[in-house]
Amino acid sequence: MNKRTLFAIAEWAAVLLLIWLFYRSDIIFPHGSSTPEQAHRLSESSYHYGPSKVVRKVAAPFDPDRVVFLGTYKIWFSADTVVRKRGGWWPNGGVAGVEIDRDKPFSYSWEGSATQDSLMAYKFYGYVTDDRISAVELLLTDRNTGKSTPMREEIGADRMFLFLWEANDDSRMQAVRGLDKEGSVVYEQELG
Amino acid sequence: MNRIGLAMTVVRRTILVVLVAILLAHYIQRWAQDLGQDRGINDPMKELQADGAVTEIPVGRTVLIDRDRFTADAVYVTQKQIMVTYTYHIKQAKHGWSFPATSLKLVMPDGQQLYGRSSGSHGTSWGERGYIFYGLPNQPADRATLVYDIYDRFAKIELPLAKAGEDA
Numbered sequence: 001m002n003k004r005t006l007f008a009i010a011e012w013a014a015v016l017l018l019i020w021l022f023y024r025s026d027i028i029f030p031h032g033s034s035t036p037e038q039a040h041r042l043s044e045s046s047y048h049y050g051p052s053k054v055v056r057k058v059a060a061p062f063d064p065d066r067v068v069f070l071g072t073y074k075i076w077f078s079a080d081t082v083v084r085k086r087g088g089w090w091p092n093g094g095v096a097g098v099e100i101d102r103d104k105p106f107s108y109s110w111e112g113s114a115t116q117d118s119l120m121a122y123k124f125y126g127y128v129t130d131d132r133i134s135a136v137e138l139l140l141t142d143r144n145t146g147k148s149t150p151m152r153e154e155i156g157a158d159r160m161f162l163f164l165w166e167a168n169d170d171s172r173m174q175a176v177r178g179l180d181k182e183g184s185v186v187y188e189q190e191l192g
Numbered sequence: 193m194n195r196i197g198l199a200m201t202v203v204r205r206t207i208l209v210v211l212v213a214i215l216l217a218h219y220i221q222r223w224a225q226d227l228g229q230d231r232g233i234n235d236p237m238k239e240l241q242a243d244g245a246v247t248e249i250p251v252g253r254t255v256l257i258d259r260d261r262f263t264a265d266a267v268y269v270t271q272k273q274i275m276v277t278y279t280y281h282i283k284q285a286k287h288g289w290s291f292p293a294t295s296l297k298l299v300m301p302d303g304q305q306l307y308g309r310s311s312g313s314h315g316t317s318w319g320e321r322g323y324i325f326y327g328l329p330n331q332p333a334d335r336a337t338l339v340y341d342i343y344d345r346f347a348k349i350e351l352p353l354a355k356a357g358e359d360a
Contacts, residue, residue, distance in 0.1 A: 011204050018211035026286075027218050033287050046288025048258055048345045074344060091289060097343060 032088020036067040039082040043091035052078055052097070055158035060121065062166040068094070070125060070162050075099055077107065079125040079162060094123060105130035105178050105187040106161075115166060124163040124173065128155050132186050133178035136161040141174040148174060222317050236275055236312065236323045243270035247354045251276075255347040257340060259283040260319070262291075264338055264349045274298065274306075274326040276338060276351070282319040290315065293324050295342045298351075300329045306336075 033039035044050035052071035060066040065084035076097025083092045108126030178187040254263040261281040268275040298306040306326040313322030340347040
């Protein structure tokens with residue numbers, strides 16, 4: 001191998017090194033975490049919360065690039081959302097733990113964030129403490145027609161529930177109910 | 193063969209020059225940013241000086257929050273407010289949330305708790321620099337405790353105050 005070839009190899013190696021540095025530097029676009037799990041873990045640790053015990057990992061039915069980690073940590077519950085943008089995963093919201101109120105049948109929280117298609121992605125989640133409650137129902141009402149649409153989730157061993165949906169401003173959350181095995185309302189909380 | 197070799201050399205060296213130029217500009221900019229003393233979009237010193245005389249008290253005390261290092265740099269006291277400046281070195285430099293500065297409260301010797309009224313920060317490659325504004329305590333005090341209490345994380349730093357809350 002002559003000197004010229006060796007020099008060319010060294011130059012190509014330098015090119016590769018610089019391309020790697022260029023990628024790592026996030027100059028063109030930040031590339032996020034490589035997996036939703038890693039994004040979730042970094043989200044919690046940077047917020048000084050957790051690590052939570054993840055009971056469910058749920059991809060939004062309307063957007064597979066939106067993943068929610070439902071979980072508990074000591075006396076709190078959370079539904080940390082991470083989203084995929086430009087190939088990487090990023091924290092999006094819900095990392096903050098909400099304290100479980102043992103004096104109430106269930107504790108809940110919700111949030112909405114704008115999506116790329118000018119709609120809102122909503123997340124309503126909570127933790128059930130009343131053993132009689134075997135299902136939770138969230139009632140959405142259309143502002144224009146007054147028509148109500150219930151969303152229902154059975155409560156399993158983890159005692160948590162999560163509703164994910166995408167909507168415009170026409171619908172509002174009317175109430176959340178805890179139902180027993182017979183479908184009777186054990187507890188109802190009016191919302192906004 | 194020579195033409196191909198020549199073309200490859202031109203391509204390789206062009207890539208090298210372009211990448212070196214871009215990376216140099218990037219790292220110089222980041223270095224300047226890291227060295228900068230900015231602590232946010234607004235200049236908090238202007239707000240303090242609008243109150244009149246400003247007493248600056250260096251602190252320089254550090255606590256660990258998980259693996260992150262929080263340093264209270266200085267306290268500034270005016271007739272109307274208190275400002276604490278901080279430096280925050282994080283273990284995880286990317287892809288997380290910025291420091292939740294509003295979780296920092298000032299606890300006075302008589303037990304009164306002051307919550308941050310506003311805050312600002314300036315991100316760097318290793319963390320951030322920032323400031324938090326507090327109102328004055330009901331009772332004049334020459335010291336206070338800066339407390340970070342979020343979930344099960346707890347940290348505190350004792351701060352000298354130069355009789356904050358005392359009428360001039």
